[in-house]
Amino acid sequence: MxxxxxxxxxxxxxxxxxxxxxxxxxxxxxxxxxxxxxxxxxxxxxxxxxxxxxxxxxxxxxxxxxxxxxxxxxxxxxxxxxxxxxxxxxxxxxxxxxxxxxxxxxxxxxxxxxxxxxxxxxxESEELVRFHREELHQTNQGVLALHAELEAAAVAQNELLDAERAARAEAEKARRLLTFLANASAVLNASLDHEAILRRLPELLVPEYARHVDVWLLDEEPAQAAGRTAATVAAARTGRPQHAGPRPGRLPGVDDLPASALSPDRPLLCLPLVARTVQGVLTLSPPGDRFDPDTTVMLLEVARRAGIALDNARRYEQHRDVAEALQRAQLTDLPGMPGLALAARYLPATHGLNIGGDWYDAFPQPDGSVLAVIGDVTGHGLRAAVIMGQLRTALRAYAVEGNGPARTLTLLHRMLRHQQPELYATCAIARFTPGSPRVVWAAAGHPPGLVRDPDGAVRVLEAKPGIMLGVPVAFEYEEHSTLLPPGSTLALYTDGLVERRSAGIDAGIERLARAMGALSAAELEELGSAADSLLKPMLYDSEHDDDTCLLLCRTTAEDPAG
Structure with a gap:
């Protein structure tokens, strides 16, 4: 256009x-x-x-x-x-x-x-604008309400997250305290030595739960009790936990006292070690400025278990001392006899009550012969020691009547079956007769004896032993004999010398045979030194779970009684 x-x-x-x-x-x-x-x-x-x-x-x-x-x-x-x-x-x-x-x-x-x-x-446009303005206003109000709800939901969610984190922290803290309590219990009850328990308490608690640890046992001398804080004395007297500090601790189950003059700036927590009675007081200073209430509850339980462990250790030590005194009272000195040298050693177990039924004996018979005896009653403790004493007395009584090794064992077996039907024992008896080059022996379920000949060769008395004493079966034991020329050494022993959990008894017998073969002439002349030399490689290099007896019998050239 x-x-x-x-x-x-x-x-x-x-x-x-x-x-x-x-x-x-x-x-x-x-x-x-x-x-x-x-x-x-x-x-x-x-x-x-x-x-x-x-x-x-x-x-x-x-x-x-x-x-x-x-x-x-x-x-x-x-x-x-x-x-x-x-x-x-x-x-x-x-x-x-x-x-x-x-x-x-x-x-x-x-x-x-x-x-x-x-x-x-x-x-019309204004009306439409007004309508849309109203609609926008309503929308804005809804958006504001939604924002408020979202903000409230966010606040609630944050509060829930904070509560969850706090709950998890509390649960983790509780788990950590319970784990420590279980481990501490295992450590405290692992030993029956009260001094070892006292050493382990500071090792367990310092530095995580206490800066300093002091243990006061109430049976200490009065001079040692002097200088203790008033809170410690109050805990010992009342048997209740005490807190002494510049500010009240308000700890669960704990009484509050004023600050101690010995520790005016730092609080102290004094926990009685209670079992049947108050054994002592465990006094702690906190690792920080104050004691945590949850940790205090755990410390109260540690102190309670430590008191029980100390009480058990002391009761055990009392029983052990009584049993050991009883057993050693029955291990008499060996007699001196022409033509026969004797040496014996007894070692208690390194674990457990340390007292068992192992014993040795040697005594002359009316005909002039000498009986060398070694035995082992099953079990440990006072009962085993008492039964061992009864067997030893009965054996001497049967032997004095002139019975040989086999007959003596048969009579012992019969006695044990009737008097102690649930108790068993092993035993070996060797008879040395003056002027005879042979030794006569019998065994009831006992490890075989070892003989070192004058030329240094070692052999095992491999004749099959009879059953254990006390087994509910009628049994007649048999006698065996072997040559024992002058200069020979017979070793009788209990299974504690040769038996280990990690190896069978045969390996231990072989090890003992090698040790006997390695003995020097000078050691054999001094039979006690020979016994010590045998024990060293067999026992001293490792712990043993059973008692050990060793009886060495050596024939001499002056009077070949073997």
Missing amino acids: TAASETWTIDSAAAAVRARALLARVAADAGVPASERARFLAEVGSGLRRALAGGRAELRLTTTADGGLCLEVPGPREWRYTLDCPSPVPLPLPRPDSLDEARLAEALLAADEDAAGALAGLA
């Missing part, structure tokens, strides 16, 4: 009104919407009014390539507006001064209708 243009002269307000009315009609004819027409006419009126301020204006109208209409006022008060028209505007247009009053009034009324339509549309 070819652009066309024309120019209108606007020299008065009346001319401006006619031009505006004519342009309103042109816009209506071109199909411009009412709202856009109202905006267009307002711009035209405003532009022409500014142009007339200079007294006279030229309004140029030009059609655009897309069918629109461009209005322009050149000059110092320049104004320009382009109107998009759905239908093309044909130029030239009628001149503004060609409008008569009737047509001008009609145009003005039409413009008012356009304004009214625009205002109605504006009102």
Whole structure:
């Protein structure tokens, strides 16, 4: 479409009104919407009014390539507006001064209708805006409420997370305290030596649960009790835990006392070691500034278990001392006899009550022969020691009547079956007769004896032994004999010398045979030294769970009693 243009002269307000009315009609004819027409006419009126301020204006109208209409006022008060028209505007247009009053009034009324339509549309738009504003307000309120709920949920979630973390920390703390308590109990009850228990208490508690540990046993000398804190004395007197510090501890199950003069700046926790009675007092200073309540509960239980462990250790030591005194009282000195040297050793077990039923004996018979005896009653403790004493006394009584080794064992077996049906024993008896080169022996379930010949060769008395004494079966024991020339050594022993949990008894017998073969002539001349030399490689290099007896019998050239 070819652009066309024309120019209108606007020299008065009346001319401006006619031009505006004519342009309103042109816009209506071109199909411009009412709202856009109202905006267009307002711009035209405003532009022409500014142009007339200079007294006279030229309004140029030009059609655009897309069918629109461009209005322009050149000059110092320049104004320009382009109107998009759905239908093309044909130029030239009628001149503004060609409008008569009737047509001008009609145009003005039409413009008012356009304004009214625009205002109605504006009102609808305002109502719609108001509706959307209300809707937006409601939405904002909902968003704010949602934010508040989310914030509350976040706060609640953080509180739950904090509570969960605190619960986990408490559970972990409780687990750690219970684990320590279980380990401490195992350590305290692993020993029956009260001095070892006292040494282990500081090792367990320092430095994690206490900076310093002091243990006061109530059976100490009065001089040693002097200088103890008032809280320690109160705990010993009342049997109740005491806390002494510059501030109350308010610990569960613990009485509060003023700060100790011996420790005015740091609190002390005094825990009685109680079993049947108060054994002593465990006094602790905290690793930090104060004692933790949960840790205190654990420390109270540690002190209680330590008191029980100390009481058990002391009772055990009393029983052990009585049993050991009883047993050693029955291990008499060996007699001196021409032609026969004797040496014996007894060692208690390194574990347990340390007292068992092992024994040895040697004594002459009425015919001048000598009986060497070694035996072992099953079990440990006072009962085994008492039964061992009964067997030893009965054996001597049967032997004094002239019974040989086999008959003596048969009588012992019968006695034990009837008097102690649930107790068993092993025993070996060797008889040395003056002037005879042979030794006669019998065994009841006992490890075989070993003989070292004068040339240093070692042999095992391998004859099958009879059953153990006390087994509920009638049994007659048999005698055996072997040559024992002067310079020979017979070793009788209990199974504690050769038996170990990690190896069988046969390996121990072989080891003892090698040790006997390695003895020197000087050691054999001093039979006690030979006994010590045998025990060293067999026992001293390892702990043993059973008692041990060793009886060495050596025939001499001066009087070959073997």
